Amino acid sequence: xxxxxxxxxxxxxxxxxxxxxxxxxxxxxxxxxxxxxxxxxxxxxxxxxxxxxxxxxxxxxxxxxxxxxxxxxxxxxxxxxxxxxxxxxxxxxxxxxxxxxxxxxxxxxxxxxxxxxxxxxxxxxxxxxxxxxxxxxxxxxxxxxxxxxxxxxxxxxxxxxxxxxxxxxxxxxxxxxxxxxxxxxxxxxxxxxxxxxxxxxxxxxxxxxxxxxxxxxxxxxxxxxxxxxxxxxxxxxxxxxxxxxxxxxxxxxxxxxxxxxxxxxxxxxxxxxxxxxxxxxxxxxxxxxxxxxxxxxxxxxxxxxxxxxxxxxxxxxxxxxxxxxxxxxxxxxxxxxxxxxxxxxxxxxxxxxxxxxxxxxxxxxxxxxxxxxxxxxxxxxxxxxxxxxxxxxxxxxxxxxxxxxxxxxxxxxxxxxxxxxxxxxxxxxxxxxxxxxxxxxxxxxxxxxxxxxxxxxxxxxxxxxxxxxxxxxxxxxxxxxxxxxxxxxxxxxxxxxxxxxx
Amino acid sequence: xxxxxxxxxxxxxxxxxxxxxxxxxxxxxxxxxxxxxxxxxxxxxxxxxxxxxxxxxxxxxxxxxxxxxxxxxxxxxxxxxxxxxxxxxxxxxxxxxxxxxxxxxxxxxxxxxxxxxxxxxxxxxxxxxxxxxxxxxxxxxxxxxxxxxxxxxx
Numbered sequence: 001x002x003x004x005x006x007x008x009x010x011x012x013x014x015x016x017x018x019x020x021x022x023x024x025x026x027x028x029x030x031x032x033x034x035x036x037x038x039x040x041x042x043x044x045x046x047x048x049x050x051x052x053x054x055x056x057x058x059x060x061x062x063x064x065x066x067x068x069x070x071x072x073x074x075x076x077x078x079x080x081x082x083x084x085x086x087x088x089x090x091x092x093x094x095x096x097x098x099x100x101x102x103x104x105x106x107x108x109x110x111x112x113x114x115x116x117x118x119x120x121x122x123x124x125x126x127x128x129x130x131x132x133x134x135x136x137x138x139x140x141x142x143x144x145x146x147x148x149x150x151x152x153x154x155x156x157x158x159x160x161x162x163x164x165x166x167x168x169x170x171x172x173x174x175x176x177x178x179x180x181x182x183x184x185x186x187x188x189x190x191x192x193x194x195x196x197x198x199x200x201x202x203x204x205x206x207x208x209x210x211x212x213x214x215x216x217x218x219x220x221x222x223x224x225x226x227x228x229x230x231x232x233x234x235x236x237x238x239x240x241x242x243x244x245x246x247x248x249x250x251x252x253x254x255x256x257x258x259x260x261x262x263x264x265x266x267x268x269x270x271x272x273x274x275x276x277x278x279x280x281x282x283x284x285x286x287x288x289x290x291x292x293x294x295x296x297x298x299x300x301x302x303x304x305x306x307x308x309x310x311x312x313x314x315x316x317x318x319x320x321x322x323x324x325x326x327x328x329x330x331x332x333x334x335x336x337x338x339x340x341x342x343x344x345x346x347x348x349x350x351x352x353x354x355x356x357x358x359x360x361x362x363x364x365x366x367x368x369x370x371x372x373x374x375x376x377x378x379x380x381x382x383x384x385x386x387x388x389x390x391x392x393x394x395x396x397x398x399x400x401x402x403x404x405x406x407x408x409x410x411x412x413x414x415x416x417x418x419x420x421x422x423x424x425x426x427x428x429x430x431x432x433x434x435x436x437x438x439x440x441x442x443x444x445x446x447x448x449x450x451x452x453x454x455x456x457x458x459x460x461x462x463x464x465x466x467x468x469x470x471x472x473x474x475x476x477x478x479x480x481x482x483x484x485x486x487x488x489x490x491x492x493x494x495x496x497x498x499x500x501x502x
Numbered sequence: 503x504x505x506x507x508x509x510x511x512x513x514x515x516x517x518x519x520x521x522x523x524x525x526x527x528x529x530x531x532x533x534x535x536x537x538x539x540x541x542x543x544x545x546x547x548x549x550x551x552x553x554x555x556x557x558x559x560x561x562x563x564x565x566x567x568x569x570x571x572x573x574x575x576x577x578x579x580x581x582x583x584x585x586x587x588x589x590x591x592x593x594x595x596x597x598x599x600x601x602x603x604x605x606x607x608x609x610x611x612x613x614x615x616x617x618x619x620x621x622x623x624x625x626x627x628x629x630x631x632x633x634x635x636x637x638x639x640x641x642x643x644x645x646x647x648x649x650x651x652x653x654x655x656x
Contacts, residue, residue, distance in 0.1 A: 034542070050647055051641075051645045051646075051647060053644065053646075091564035099556060108526075120616045138567070165555070165558055166554060166558075167507070167551055167554035167555035167557075168555070168557050170547070170550075170554060171508070171512060171548075171551050171555070174544055174548055174551060175545050177544050177547075178541075178544055181540065181653075182542050185526075185537035186530065187537070188536060188537045190526055190527055190528065190537045192537055192541070193522055193527050218585050220587065223583065223584065223587055223618060224583065224584055226581045226618050227579075227618075228580055231543045280538060293557035358617070364528060389619050389622070389625075390618070391614075391615060391617075391618030391619030391620075392615055392618075392625070392626070392629055394614075395611045395618070395619065396608075396611070396614055396629075396633060398591060398594075398608070398614075399510050399607050399611060399633070399634070399637065400637070402594070402595070402598065402607075403603075403637065403641055403647065403649065406598065406649065407641065407647035407649070410648060412595065412598060412599055416592070416596055418595075419588065419591050419592055422591075423588055423589075426584065430504075431504045431505075431508060433508070438559050449540045452535075452540060453535050453539075453540070456535050456539075457535075461535070483554075487554075487557065490561070
């Protein structure tokens with residue numbers, strides 16, 4: 001009953017004119033960012049942090065969440081019209097969505113992705129509303145050892161699931177943790193790895209790292225594409241922006257299934273929107289009576305993945321809000337934003353700041369309605385963004401990134417770090433090292449070390465504390481499995497194939 | 503080839519990190535571990551990662567023995583372009599405070615647009631100037647993000 005009151009109060013918060021405005025601003029910006037290649041949700045949320053200093057944190061977080069789920073709507077437009085996902089999770093939409101556009105059904109593809117996103121986004125928010133409270137009850141039992149093993153699991157899962165190689169994912173995670181150790185040690189007051197640079201005493205700011213790795217690196221990749229002459233051209237929207245009765249009948253099942261798959265994948269650490277949409281696509285292909293149409297413009301191949309990557313965002317907010325531990329890059333940046341506003345997400349936040357939590361969650365219902373309007377009748381406005389020459393767009397992104405990075409501390413060193421991490425991100429992409437694990441571990445690194453040391457202090461220096469409860473043991477087993485499975489599964493497969501062949 | 507370089511980098515990095523960790527002065531009062539323990543674990547983690555990478559390289563070489571990963575011809579030309587953009591960006595950041603945001607950004611944008619959006623002078627000049635001035639006004643005066651004014655009086 002108390003929870004219901006909080007949920008209703010959340011609506012009172014998010015329906016305040018100022019919060020409605022920030023919800024709109026967030027989803028509007030999210031759609032723009034989703035449409036534009038070169039800048040994704042993580043970098044945008046990071047760039048918004050300096051701008052939102054001094055703002056009411058509830059309004060700021062409502063706006064940032066709007067950017068996060070708004071990009072998923074915008075990303076599909078680019079995927080459908082130029083076969084390049086504007087946002088990584090739209091990668092599957094670019095297959096059948098683009099084929100539909102080529103056949104003159106761009107309007108239907110855009111309509112089904114907007115409607116699918118809306119229905120699944122709402123399914124996701126309903127599930128977030130239902131699952132958040134039971135999880136916080138469990139999370140209240142967590143001590144430092146449980147938190148340490150939970151963060152360990154989040155990191156190992158992300159590192160083994162985000163890239164092609166578990167070792168490179170692990171490397172990315174460790175680099176993030178190592179960067180997090182730069183600065184004054186909170187417990188002993190000793191400076192670590194500061195190399196005599198005064199600015200490093202406060203550590204390396206995660207905003208600069210995120211913007212460098214995501215926005216700057218993407219600019220370099222885009223400029224390389226421009227120089228190679230491989231920059232894609234957009235197809236003009238054709239056909240009515242609505243579905244025929246037959247298309248609607250074919251889409252509704254995939255939307256529901258995608259919505260459920262997306263939410264479950266979103267809750268789990270590591271997987272994220274891209275895996276959710278791939279899983280939805282393969283599921284739809286498997287259950288379809290016409291699997292041969294997939295890849296040639298099957299509407300199910302747009303409806304399912306688009307639904308999955310939208311409900312994934314609501315799912316991803318579950319561990320962030322209830323446990324205070326994000327499971328991916330964009331939610332890690334949101335955790336960074338929470339911390340910069342002096343708010344620690346987790347079970348206590350539900351008790352101490354129900355207005356903020358439920359205001360944020362409820363704003364997503366409103367934001368999804370706004371996004372449906374922005375991405376159906378007003379889609380023409382956003383499509384125009386695709387005609388901005390990339391040769392103009394990419395230099396502007398560098399300038400915006402410079403403003404965001406310089407704006408935090410007014411330090412020129414942050415600008416050099418921005419460039420450094422941009423080059424690092426560009427090289428990492430070339431050699432298949434994923435960057436999301438680095439961002440996650442950079443944000444979680446400080447908390448992880450503190451949990452580790454607190455647990456060891458409680459146990460008097462005895463590491464047995466990490467195997468002293470069912471929760472820690474389970475999480476440790478999951479962590480070991482997430483590292484070991486990429487090595488074991490191919491071996492088992494090879495052995496089975498050898499046995500079948502014999 | 504790339505993986506071998508990564509492997510070497512990990513081992514060197516682990517060595518440097520262990521050395522730098524040993525240099526941290528410790529006053530281990532009330533904290534049984536001190537500021538070095540967690541970094542040491544990370545150093546060990548790096549060495550384990552190097553081992554994992556070695557295993558992956560070995561498994562890959564066993565799977566495809568005769569594929570020689572040849573770089574497409576002319577790929578280095580694109581790298582020169584990215585190198586040039588990086589140097590130009592470093593120069594932009596170097597004069598960011600001295601020249602001020604508006605002047606530095608206008609020059610930076612003009613040069614890049616002249617190269618990547620060739621021949622469209624009017625669009626390039628208009629965008630570079632209007633964006634630099636407009637974004638300065640918006641961030642400096644409306645959003646409270648302080649940007650350097652450099653040469654200019656405002």
